[in-house]
Amino acid sequence: MALQPKSQTGSLSTVIVAFAGVVGLLAIAPWTDVIYPFFLMQALCFAIFACAFNLLAGYTGLLPFGHAVFLGTGGYLAAHAAKVWDLPPELAIPVGLLSSMALGVLVGAVAIRRQGIYFSMTTLALAQMMYFLYLQAPFTHGEDGIQAVPRGLMFGLLDLRNPTVLYYVVLSIFVLAFLFIYRVVHSPFGDVLKAIRENEPRMISLGYMVDRYKFIVFVLSATLAGLAGATKAIVSQNASLTDVHWSMSGEVVLMALVGGMGTLLGPVVGAFILVAMQQYLAQFGQWVTVLQGLIFMACVLVFRRGIVGEVAHRLKRSI
16 A cells, blocks of 8 residues: 655645745845844754754654754864865865764664654763763864864865855755755655654554664754754854754754744744844843743744744645
8 A cells, every 4th residue: 555645736836936035035135234144144054954853853753852963063073174184165064964974873773763752862862972972072172162163165166255155155055955855855755754753653554664764864864964063163163062062952943843843944934033033132141041932932822833834824835
């Protein structure tokens, strides 16, 4: 008995139009003098991270509590490759990406054998182990992190020291990562993932090797998170323990929930909202955490499906 995916012609066209509009706005944003390019680049990096998390939690039903370890690993290894090994950005970023992929293979092999809260706590425990490893490892420089990461020339042509050039490179990476996730979600493989989320015992009874599918999507998600971390390290020119800390794993959960878990554009919206709050509420000092909590509570109460999820529900679309 074959898995029969639902017709998604209308929803696909909606996603394409919405995404094209978002990319168009982002393409002209640096020329408006309204938003700083650095803010946009940070938000785009976190958007990749949130989309990677959503691929695992929103579409497969696996909720990891330690996903920041892949963001931090990608950042540390990319920063080390660029600064110590003197690799150009087009090689330093893949080093971070592949490092997170390798770690994803190891963590996934252990974690996907658990279900529910046991899966979540296993990922958190393994992530905390890596946190303390990075705290003590000589190449990470402990609490100081890796500073002054060189941006250099990409492909010998693109000078990433120019903020405008760097912005469009980051935007291109985001577009490619989003399109890859879009293709995964709207493929037979993605249909199986969504079916596992809805009814895993039924998929097992139909003969699907569920653990294999979960392992593959876990590694894919870890790899994309590593891409986000590697890109972020080049943008911010540093890699620190903040990106490996458990609180970062909590922030990505909030990004997905506020934007809309299980939607393609939701994590992007959630990432921009969270980064904007951190940027513009910083003036309130220690009260920023309280303000963030109140805003998140309001979002959860008013938009129970997330902002994009609620809009999609009202429009009877899946965006």
